[in-house]
Structures are given as C-alpha cells and as structure tokens.
Amino acid sequence: MLENRKYVVIGFFCLIGVLYLARLFYLQVLDDNYSLGASKNSIKRVIEVPYRGQIYDRTGTKLLVDNTPVYDLYVTPKQVRISDTAAFCRLMNITKPDFDSIMGLALNYSKVKPSLFLRRLAKEDFARIQDALVDYRGFSPVISSMRTYPSHTMSNALGYVSEVSRKQLDEQEYPYYRQGDYIGHGGLEQEYEQQLRGRRGVKFMMQNVYGVNKGSWKNGAYDTVAVAGQNLITGIDVDIQRFADSLMQHKVGAVIAIEPSTGEILASVSAPTFDPEMLSTRSFSKSYMSLLRNPYRPLFNRPIMASYRPGSTFKLIQALLAQQDGTLSPHTVYGHAGSPMRCHCRGGQDLRGAIGNSCNPYFYQVFRRMIYNNAERNTFKASAIGLAKWHEGVEKFGIGQKLGVDMPSEKLGNLPDVAYYDKMYGGANLWKFSYVSSLSIGEGELLISPLKLANLAAAIANRGWYITPHYARGFGRVGAGLPAQYTQRHETGVDRSYFLPVIDGMRRTMVNGSARSVNLSTIDLCGKTGTSQNAKFGHRYDHSIFIGFAPMNDPKIAIAVFVENSGWGSDVAAPIAGLIAERYIHKRTISKHVANRMMNAYFLPPIERVEPIGKPAPRRPRTDSTKGTDPRNGQSPRIDSIATPKPLAPKPMMTIKPRPVQTAGVGGN
Structure with a gap:
C-alpha cells in the first residue's frame, strides 16, 4: 500500500516537471515575445509617420493643403556621445545655447526615450x-511631412499643424501621440484630425553595437505598414475664395458664402488674413508670435467667432415672425409717428417698401405689436410674455445657439431672453418694452456671427429651411463619410408663403431701395443692407453689413459680408457681396470698375494707442474709399497679392478692440 503511494507521489512530481519543461520550451523556442523584449538593445523600433490627408476644393482637383517630405531629428539623451560640441553645433546650424536648451528639455522628458x-x-x-x-x-532621423498651401488662402478656416502640447499628451484618452508628434490646431486640421492623421506604422530594424542598421528583423514579420490619412474634399470654390480675399484687402471683417440647397460653405474669408505657409516652417514660433501681436488680430477667425450687432439685416426675421404670429400682413402700413427711432425714408411704407427702404419706425411698430400681442394689461408682464415667444421663434433660425458647423471655437453670440433682462434690471417686472425696443432693428444686446447671418440668407433663399453650414463635402469622394447632421433639413417654423413678400422686399432693396446705387444688372440679387452701431469711433465708422442671395428664383449662393468701420451697409458690404455672387454665377467678373474700387478701398481702423491720462485718443484720419488713398502717406495701398494683404506695420504696444459696445442704437440701412 505504501509502495503504491510512493509511485503516485513520484508520478505527480514528474508531471509537474514535464509541465514546467513544456512551458519553458514554448517560451524559449515557440514564443517570440520574450525574444523581442530581450533584443531591445540590438533591435530598433522605428515609427513610420503617415502622410496627412490632403485637402481639396469642391471639385476635388485643386489642392488647398498638400504635403512635402521633411525630416525630424530625434535624440535619446542616454545614448548621446559627442566629442566636439562646437563642431556638432556648426553641423546642425544651431548655437551652443540652443543645443543646451534642447538637450535640457529632452533630459526632463526622459533619458531613455527619444x-x-x-x-x-x-x-x-x-x-x-x-x-x-x-x-x-x-541621434536618429524620422521622415515626416510638412504642410504646404498651393492656393495660399483660407488660413483661419484650414488651421495649421504643430507639435503636440504637454497638456494634449496628458489628456489623450488613448496613448497615440508622443512628444514631438504633430497634431492639427484650429480649423479643419483640428476638426478632422482623426481622419486626416492616418495610422502610424512600425518597423523593427537590427543594429550593431555602433548603431548601424543591419537590415529588417525577422524579414519584417512584426512590421506594420503606415496608412495615409483620408483626403478631405471641401465645398470651397477656390476662385471665389481668392476673389473675396482680394476684395477684403485693407479691411477688417468677414465674408461667408453658402450654397443654400446643400449648406456647403463656398467661401470663408477672415480679414485681415495671412499666408498659411507662415505657420508651416521651422520658424513657426516666431511667425505665430508676430501674428499674435498684430493689433488687427489675423488669427481671429471672424466668420465663426466674431459677434456683431446685425443691424437692419435682422428686420428680415422680424418680418417673418410677425407674419407667422398674425400681427403683420404684407399690406400693413406704418408711418413714422409714435416711434422714437429716426429714419431716412419718408414713411408710409407697406412691408415690401419697409424692407426695401430699411424703415426703422416701421419695424419698431412691428416688434412692438408682436410683443404686446396678448390680453395682459400689465405692460411689464406683457413684455415678458411677448419677448419669450419672440425668442422662441428667433431660435429656430439658428440664432443664439451653436449651429454645429464643422469648425472648432464656434461662438454662441447673444440672443437676450426674459431671464437675461430680469438679471440685467434686477428682477422680474422691472423692465418693459422701451427697454428692449432696440432689438427691433438688430441693435441693443443682440450679437450674431457672420456665419449665422449667412445661414439666415440661405434659409430665406430656401423659403423656410436650411441645412447646417459645413466645410466638408466628403472624404476621398463627394458625400463619402459626411456626418448625417450635414444632410438634414431644419425648419424655421415660418410658413413658406410668408417668405415671398420678404423676398420681394429684398429684391426691391437692390432695384430702388437702400442698395439701389450698387445694384449689379448682371445678377438677380436679393439682399438687405445693415449698419451696425460702433460708438467707439462715432457713427461715421459704423460696421457695414449685407446679406443676400442670388438668383432670386433659383438661389445658387447665399452670402453675408461684414466690413468694420466702413459706414453704411450699401457703401461697402453690398457691392462686395454683389461682386462675389456675380463671380460665382457667371464664373467671371463683369462689373470690373466696381471690383477695382472695392479692392482699393482702405478701411483698416485706427489703432488705439496707450495715451497719458488726460490726453485725448488719436483721431481717425480721413480716407477716400473710392481711390483707396491713405492720408498718412498720401499714396494708394499697393495690391501685391489677393491672398496675403499686408496692413500697416503696428507697434507691439498697440491694441485694438473691434467688439461692439453694448448700447441701444438707432439702426440704419
């Protein structure tokens, strides 16, 4: 019995030994994982960075963003062996302090990681x-790529590519980026980073003791191939984009054009602009700081981020909501009596005439009747009820919220509601209609971005609906990979029939209304001028605004133009919008005399200097917008490039604040 038990114990230990031997054989002979780990001293892991996807125009043939091969040099501090630092610095074309600084940063990051x-x-x-x-x-080189910009335009909307920051490294959910990697910043580069960056590859290379490559390890069995990023096709029309750039030279403002039927953005100009090549060279830091210190803020993406008072362009929404509300018909006539607002027309207009002539008292009465369209006698409570209903209607046009454009940093603007005024005036029932009446003509606390006004023009062109504006048209081909939100229709809640008299009024604006002096006979343009109050420099330098679409009965383009400090909407913004629409529809510029006048018009605002206490601020010099003359030197600004206008060189201590002040205004055309 004991003898049998002995054999059982021996057999058990023998079985354990066989299992250990089998496992050891598997680990040492069959499994390469431990072999790979033990070979780190002789096997080099080389990361292959893929080419970023290219960015094309709407035809898929013209490049907005391309790649050119470059090399990044990495350093692993623990492996560094330099006998003559001075000779090394001469070879690399750097200074000894630069070398010490770079090596210090590398040591702080890691001694053993590149x-x-x-x-x-x-x-x-x-x-x-x-x-x-x-x-x-x-020191080891890694082949990479640098972004190039064949069209030299649309710098703000495209964004740029630069080194990933420490904060981004720490916050990434999946450990993809390493220190020194490049990532998209701003614009489309940031919005579509995952699609554009592609997928990295890895190669394992054998090295000798001197670090010389001896070929692929195990014939590349463990190598992975880098996959290039997807190409992005945008809705941008390069021709009108560059043409719009040329029209916005020597000006501060924005142009945004949309195809109404699709919501695709055709042109996006933020002025003043800069050549996107500036942020794709080795001197990135120097160029970025130069742009950051520029008082005209060229890095600020005005079509998406700027907030302006819409001025008289907002009267279009008032007309639509009042008709839907039942408080206005196309034949309703209001005079100037009973209105605290001034006007430049003779009064006695119906709806079409009031839109065409931009009558302030008319829309004061329209807004007043909307707000008081209830049975309450208490004027405070009536104002709150009416304003809440008005606010709900305006929101359906995309105002006071993010539209969802495929661009980071879109701003909300400001659409004041009952809670806003309750807070402003210290509680409910402490304000009434006279406190908010400036909203009737797009002034007061109302702030809207150029993108949202262009979207308003698109919604009117479509007679009551819009598709969220977007830059992307597809990945690889038109429509491929486009998010569903950029194909869905959004209804404004206003009946189609109410748009018809408004559109008639917009056409009357161009034919014999507030913009009759700039009407282009080559296109059937419907529009609305606006003048946004700018008390900073006096009303002579208010912001010029225009929104519109063309042709009238088959809209192909909807557009919004803002030009800061340039006066009436009919003076500058309207002709710029008309020229862009003409160029898009006819594929050429017919009204060349108007184009030359707008290209040479000079409206860069004065720069606010830091003055001693008690000393008055500098006055804006007079300019001739027709000849484009700058009285500071008596010469016309030279137009060297339609994509890279060069403003007068500012001093570093100068600042400018182009935001509108928050006061009620009288509106304008």
Whole structure:
C-alpha cells in the first residue's frame, strides 16, 4: 500500500516537471515575445509617420493643403556621445545655447526615450548631415511631412499643424501621440484630425553595437505598414475664395458664402488674413508670435467667432415672425409717428417698401405689436410674455445657439431672453418694452456671427429651411463619410408663403431701395443692407453689413459680408457681396470698375494707442474709399497679392478692440 503511494507521489512530481519543461520550451523556442523584449538593445523600433490627408476644393482637383517630405531629428539623451560640441553645433546650424536648451528639455522628458531635437529639415539639409550622423550616437532621423498651401488662402478656416502640447499628451484618452508628434490646431486640421492623421506604422530594424542598421528583423514579420490619412474634399470654390480675399484687402471683417440647397460653405474669408505657409516652417514660433501681436488680430477667425450687432439685416426675421404670429400682413402700413427711432425714408411704407427702404419706425411698430400681442394689461408682464415667444421663434433660425458647423471655437453670440433682462434690471417686472425696443432693428444686446447671418440668407433663399453650414463635402469622394447632421433639413417654423413678400422686399432693396446705387444688372440679387452701431469711433465708422442671395428664383449662393468701420451697409458690404455672387454665377467678373474700387478701398481702423491720462485718443484720419488713398502717406495701398494683404506695420504696444459696445442704437440701412 505504501509502495503504491510512493509511485503516485513520484508520478505527480514528474508531471509537474514535464509541465514546467513544456512551458519553458514554448517560451524559449515557440514564443517570440520574450525574444523581442530581450533584443531591445540590438533591435530598433522605428515609427513610420503617415502622410496627412490632403485637402481639396469642391471639385476635388485643386489642392488647398498638400504635403512635402521633411525630416525630424530625434535624440535619446542616454545614448548621446559627442566629442566636439562646437563642431556638432556648426553641423546642425544651431548655437551652443540652443543645443543646451534642447538637450535640457529632452533630459526632463526622459533619458531613455527619444524626443524631438530638430524639426522639419528639408531634403537638402538632411542630405548635408546624413553621413555625419554616424559619428554621433543617440541621434536618429524620422521622415515626416510638412504642410504646404498651393492656393495660399483660407488660413483661419484650414488651421495649421504643430507639435503636440504637454497638456494634449496628458489628456489623450488613448496613448497615440508622443512628444514631438504633430497634431492639427484650429480649423479643419483640428476638426478632422482623426481622419486626416492616418495610422502610424512600425518597423523593427537590427543594429550593431555602433548603431548601424543591419537590415529588417525577422524579414519584417512584426512590421506594420503606415496608412495615409483620408483626403478631405471641401465645398470651397477656390476662385471665389481668392476673389473675396482680394476684395477684403485693407479691411477688417468677414465674408461667408453658402450654397443654400446643400449648406456647403463656398467661401470663408477672415480679414485681415495671412499666408498659411507662415505657420508651416521651422520658424513657426516666431511667425505665430508676430501674428499674435498684430493689433488687427489675423488669427481671429471672424466668420465663426466674431459677434456683431446685425443691424437692419435682422428686420428680415422680424418680418417673418410677425407674419407667422398674425400681427403683420404684407399690406400693413406704418408711418413714422409714435416711434422714437429716426429714419431716412419718408414713411408710409407697406412691408415690401419697409424692407426695401430699411424703415426703422416701421419695424419698431412691428416688434412692438408682436410683443404686446396678448390680453395682459400689465405692460411689464406683457413684455415678458411677448419677448419669450419672440425668442422662441428667433431660435429656430439658428440664432443664439451653436449651429454645429464643422469648425472648432464656434461662438454662441447673444440672443437676450426674459431671464437675461430680469438679471440685467434686477428682477422680474422691472423692465418693459422701451427697454428692449432696440432689438427691433438688430441693435441693443443682440450679437450674431457672420456665419449665422449667412445661414439666415440661405434659409430665406430656401423659403423656410436650411441645412447646417459645413466645410466638408466628403472624404476621398463627394458625400463619402459626411456626418448625417450635414444632410438634414431644419425648419424655421415660418410658413413658406410668408417668405415671398420678404423676398420681394429684398429684391426691391437692390432695384430702388437702400442698395439701389450698387445694384449689379448682371445678377438677380436679393439682399438687405445693415449698419451696425460702433460708438467707439462715432457713427461715421459704423460696421457695414449685407446679406443676400442670388438668383432670386433659383438661389445658387447665399452670402453675408461684414466690413468694420466702413459706414453704411450699401457703401461697402453690398457691392462686395454683389461682386462675389456675380463671380460665382457667371464664373467671371463683369462689373470690373466696381471690383477695382472695392479692392482699393482702405478701411483698416485706427489703432488705439496707450495715451497719458488726460490726453485725448488719436483721431481717425480721413480716407477716400473710392481711390483707396491713405492720408498718412498720401499714396494708394499697393495690391501685391489677393491672398496675403499686408496692413500697416503696428507697434507691439498697440491694441485694438473691434467688439461692439453694448448700447441701444438707432439702426440704419
């Protein structure tokens, strides 16, 4: 019995030994994982960075953003062996302090992990140092790419690519980026980063003790191939984009054009602009700081982020909501009596005439009747009830909220509601209609971005609906991969029949109304002028606004134009919008005399200097908008490029604040 038990124990231990031997055989012979880990000293893991996807115009043939191959030089501090630092610095074309600074940052990051030493070396620069790198251990080149911009336009909307920040490294949910990697910042580069960046590849290379590559490890069995990013096709029409750039030279403002039937953005101009190549070179930091210090704020994406009072363009919404509310008909006539607002027309207009001539008292009465359209006698309570209903109707046009455009940093603007005024005036029933009457003509606390006014023009062109404005048209081909939100219709809640008299009024604006002096006979343009109050420099320098669409009965383009500090909406914004619509519809500029006048018009605002206490601020010099003359030097600004206008060089301590002040106004055309 005991003898049998002995064999059982021996058998058990033998079985355990066989299992251990089998596992050991598997780990040492069959499984390569531990072999790969033990080979780190002789096997080099090389990351292959894919090319970012290219960005095209709406035809898919003209490049907005391309790639050119460059080399990034990485350093692993623990492996560095440099016998002559001065000779190394001469080879790399850097100074000794720069070398010490870069090595210090690399050591702080990690002694054993590679970090970026020099970025974006051109092929010629890399060829010069390639052979010499064998003598300097710890330095390894990685082929990369640099963004180039063949069209030299749309810098704010495209964004740029730069090194990933420490904050972004710490906040990433999935550990994809390493220090020294590039990532999209701002614009489409940031919005579609995941689609554009592609997928990195990995190669395992054998090295000898001197760090010289000896070929692929295990014939590339563990290598993965880099996958290039997807190409983005946008809705941008490069021709009208560059043409709009040229019209906005020497001006501050925005132009945004939309195809009403699809919501695709055809042109997006933020003025003043800059050449996007400035942020794709090795001197990125210097260029970025130069743009950041520019008092005209060229890095500020005005079509999406700026907030302006819409001025008289907002009367279109008032007319639509009042008709839907039943408090206005196309034949309703109001005179100037009983209105505290001034006007430049003779009064006695019906709806079409009031829109065409931009009659302030008319829309004061329209808004007043909307607000008081209830049975309450208490004027305070009536104002609150009426304003709440008005607010709900305006929101359906996309005002006071984010539209959802495929662009980071879209701003809400401001659409005041009952709670807003309760807070402003210290509680409910402490304000009444006279406190909010400036909203009737698009002034007061109302703030709207150019994008939302262009979307309003598109909604009117469509007779009651719009598709969320968007830059993307597809990935690889038109329509492929486009998010569903950019194909869905949004209803404004206003009956189609109520749009017809408003559109008639917009056409009357161009034929014999407030914009008759700039009506272009080449297109059937419907529009509305606006003048946004700018008390900073006096009413002579209010902001010029225009929104519209063309043709009248088959809309192909809806557009909004803002030009700061340039006066009436009919003076500057309207002709710019008309020229862009003409160019898009006819594929050429017919009204060349108007185009030349707008290209040479000079409306860069005065720069606010820091003055001693008690000393008056500098006055704005007179300018001749027809000849484009700057009285400071008596010469016309030279037009060298339609994509990179150059404003007068400001001093670093100068600042400018183009935001509108929050006061009630009298509106304008």
